[in-house]
Amino acid sequence: MxxxxxxxxxxxxxxxxxxxxxxxxxxxxxxxxxxxxxxxxxxxxxxxxxxxxxxxxxxxxxxxxxxxxxxxxxxxxxxxxxxxxxxxxxxxxxxxxxxxxxxxxxxxxPVPSEKVRQLRHLLQARETLVGLRTKLKNMGHAALTRNGIALLRSAFASGVARERLRTRDDLSAADKVILESALRQIAELDKEIEQLEAEIVRLGKTLAGVKRLLQLHGLNLLSAISLLAEIGDIHLFETSKQLVAYSGLATSIRQSNQTSRQGHITKQGRKRLRTVAIRAVLSMVNRTNTPLMDFYARKKREKGSG
The missing domain is CATH 3.30.420.40 (ATPase, nucleotide binding domain)
Known part of the structure; x- marks a missing residue:
């Protein structure tokens, strides 16, 4: 050998x-x-x-x-x-x-299945495009701010809202060009992101566990697929603690003699899984009234946030 x-x-x-x-x-x-x-x-x-x-x-x-x-x-x-x-x-x-x-x-x-690999590639591509879209929205907000116009994030959220921005005539010539450029690119990115999301749903809707995750009130299909794709084969984890450690969400511990202190999460694990899990929880926090969210609110009061 x-x-x-x-x-x-x-x-x-x-x-x-x-x-x-x-x-x-x-x-x-x-x-x-x-x-x-x-x-x-x-x-x-x-x-x-x-x-x-x-x-x-x-x-x-x-x-x-x-x-x-x-x-x-x-x-x-x-x-x-x-x-x-x-x-x-x-x-x-x-x-x-x-x-x-x-x-x-x-x-x-661990080596993921071919389907999980493809989903991870698609999800990473979507995340990249969403990041580009956010940068373009920030560029548009900056053009507005330079002209004394402060708007909410929702000003760029929909096609109707962006069309209202396109018709504004109270910007300098340069910032008008910058805003229109940002709006055009955002519209194109919306189409590309929509196509990626359609393919993600097509591939991921049959993953084992999707229906169970969707029972969590406030968790959408895309988030459920993202979680399962980043986890991979759930049978690799014998306990929930192993999965928590794999994602880097376990709390750090410093122990010496009879003193034991718990700190922040370790962040030593699969970063994308950790990010997806945190985003999924945050998206449910202010939208649902369930025992899970009551538990979250209680822990937040006990330990604080940030």
């Missing part, structure tokens, strides 16, 4: 082949069809591979998964040997991955 560490990049990948007797070989392959074919030709079903999680990780994973016995996807930021290494080279990283794979001491990332 060999332990293989892979440092994956956009155009190539560096590989360390480590044998049972600690002999190793370093080799670099181009990230192309020919390069991957050459790499897989050297693999066997007894091999184990450890590879860093990068943007193209699932492409690489799909290409080699049938050629080896085990593939371990690594969260590099939690693997301090690489994240804080003073010798940060591709060959050193590949060698470290191989050696710690042999020790079975690597922070492993």
């Amino acid at each position: 060999r332990y293989i560490g892979v440092d994956l990049h956009k155009t190539n990948f560096v590989v360390c082949f480590l044998s049972e007797d600690d002999n190793y070989k370093l080799e670099t392959f181009p990230l192309s069809k020919a390069g991957i074919n050459r790499f897989t030709s050297e693999l066997s079903k007894e091999d184990a591979v450890a590879v860093e999680v990068t943007q193209n990780i699932y492409y690489f994973y799909d290409q080699i998964k049938t050629y080896v016995g085990r593939i371990v996807l690594i969260d590099t930021y939690r693997f301090a040997i690489i994240a804080s290494s003073k010798k940060k080279t591709d060959k050193a990283d590949a060698q470290a991955l191989a050696r710690f794979l042999k020790l079975d001491h690597l922070p492993e990332v």
Whole structure:
């Protein structure tokens, strides 16, 4: 059996082949069809591979998964040997991955299903477009403010409201051009976001657990799909505490002797899951009157907010 560490990049990948007797070989392959074919030709079903999680990780994973016995996807930021290494080279990283794979001491990332992968990509694209739309709205508000016009956020919320802004004639010439540019781009982004949301709903409405989540009054379909897509396979978590820790929502603890203090949430986990969960709760807080929201309000009074 060999332990293989892979440092994956956009155009190539560096590989360390480590044998049972600690002999190793370093080799670099181009990230192309020919390069991957050459790499897989050297693999066997007894091999184990450890590879860093990068943007193209699932492409690489799909290409080699049938050629080896085990593939371990690594969260590099939690693997301090690489994240804080003073010798940060591709060959050193590949060698470290191989050696710690042999020790079975690597922070492993679960591999989501193909549907979950596609949903995560779509959700990330939607989040990017929503962020661009927010920047454009801020640009429009800035143009209005420079002319002594202070409006609520709802001024850009709908097509009707934006059409009223388009007809204003109390802006300077430059700010009029800026506002019209922002309004045009916002309208186009609305269409693109709508198309992405339609595809997200089409793919995600059949996810196990969607109907149960929708029983939470105030949680919409898009939020429910987002939560389930970011969680992935719920069966990986034996307890709710494990899921809370995975999302980084567990409170930090400082304990010494008989003193124990709890601090803020750790934020050590899947950031997008944490963000989706927090947004989902905040969207329900002021819209519903349920036992869950009563619990939230009670905890907020006890512990404060912020």
